[in-house]
Amino acid sequence: MNQIELIRALPKAELHVHIEGTFEPELMFEIAQRNHIQIPYQSVEEIKQAYNFHNLQSFLDIYYAGANVLLHEQDFYDLAWAYFEKCAADHVVHTEMFFDPQTHTERGVEFATVLNGLKRACVDAKIKFGISSQLIMCFLRHLSEEDALKTLEQALPFKDDIIAVGLDSSEVGHPPSKFERVFAKAREAGFLIVAHAGEEGPPEYIWEALDLLQVNRIDHGVRSEEDPALLQRLIDEKMPLTVCPLSNLKLCVVDDMAEHNIHRLLKQGVHVTINSDDPSYFGGYMNDNFIAVHEALDLSHEELKQLAINSFEASFIDASEKQKWIKTIHQLS
Numbered sequence: 001m002n003q004i005e006l007i008r009a010l011p012k013a014e015l016h017v018h019i020e021g022t023f024e025p026e027l028m029f030e031i032a033q034r035n036h037i038q039i040p041y042q043s044v045e046e047i048k049q050a051y052n053f054h055n056l057q058s059f060l061d062i063y064y065a066g067a068n069v070l071l072h073e074q075d076f077y078d079l080a081w082a083y084f085e086k087c088a089a090d091h092v093v094h095t096e097m098f099f100d101p102q103t104h105t106e107r108g109v110e111f112a113t114v115l116n117g118l119k120r121a122c123v124d125a126k127i128k129f130g131i132s133s134q135l136i137m138c139f140l141r142h143l144s145e146e147d148a149l150k151t152l153e154q155a156l157p158f159k160d161d162i163i164a165v166g167l168d169s170s171e172v173g174h175p176p177s178k179f180e181r182v183f184a185k186a187r188e189a190g191f192l193i194v195a196h197a198g199e200e201g202p203p204e205y206i207w208e209a210l211d212l213l214q215v216n217r218i219d220h221g222v223r224s225e226e227d228p229a230l231l232q233r234l235i236d237e238k239m240p241l242t243v244c245p246l247s248n249l250k251l252c253v254v255d256d257m258a259e260h261n262i263h264r265l266l267k268q269g270v271h272v273t274i275n276s277d278d279p280s281y282f283g284g285y286m287n288d289n290f291i292a293v294h295e296a297l298d299l300s301h302e303e304l305k306q307l308a309i310n311s312f313e314a315s316f317i318d319a320s321e322k323q324k325w326i327k328t329i330h331q332l333s
């Protein structure tokens with residue numbers, strides 16, 4: 001099979017996707033109507049035009065306008081279910097989804113409403129598609145430490161349904177060190193740890209995520225290349241980076257996919273994976289990201305397989321499941 005066929009055939013794990021970032025215009029319009037929520041768009045077409053944003057602020061405007069229509073457990077279920085259908089189409093067999101409780105609780109939506117809707121979709125996705133999944137709760141880093149601590153408290157009764165905590169939203173000016181105490185408490189409570197670092201923020205933020213937050217994975221991390229000592233540490237520790245190529249292109253982390261460093265990082269032995277981030281906003285889901293990288297950087301069969309293997313090795317599923325999927329990948333020609 002050729003590389004595109006291989007991409008489609010590979011079983012893949014997705015480790016960096018924000019469920020609120022999978023909100024497609026059609027579903028947003030439908031839920032806004034049934035919940036009688038005013039949004040500043042008269043039609044699906046107008047929402048689609050708003051998705052054609054050109055800077056971070058116009059992205060955040062539509063992102064939060066979208067999140068505002070989510071009120072009931074069924075809304076969160078429908079959001080996650082639509083994403084699972086994309087996973088099934090792309091042969092994503094395992095996914096670890098971020099959700100941002102603060103985006104919803106600050107609007108008066110109960111934590112349990114969000115979690116129960118997402119969880120029910122996860123259970124149904126296993127039954128209908130055979131897709132396994134985990135939930136990762138993220139703190140919005142532009143909000144305060146106190147807010148994050150409060151959110152962690154709210155999550156404790158749901159500990160068994162949340163595998164890890166993470167850190168997202170606008171990076172610059174909000175270093176991981178701001179949340180050192182929050183993450184210490186989260187580790188004590190038994191959560192695994194991830195954090196966005198080194199996307200728009202400097203390599204120092206990655207050092208902080210490693211040393212202060214004690215992360216199990218770095219989300220993005222593409223700016224690690226600017227710091228040779230850091231890069232060597234990532235290689236030595238086999239620290240996974242959840243890279244999001246189309247997101248990097250859309251948010252101008254790179255000007256052209258041909259300039260993306262994921263291929264260089266892979267060749268140097270960094271544990272990189274491919275992910276979709278906010279796929280409905282950034283131009284594509286898992287396979288679109290794989291294909292965009294392949295077309296710009298010409299990855300070999302072995303490299304494409306290695307990226308899929310990396311996704312399982314970096315995932316939080318148990319060792320026997322990892323081995324099962326890795327064996328399947330090796331058997332593909």
Ligand SMILES: [Zn+2]
Pocket residue numbers: 016018168196219277278
């Ligand atoms: Zn992200």
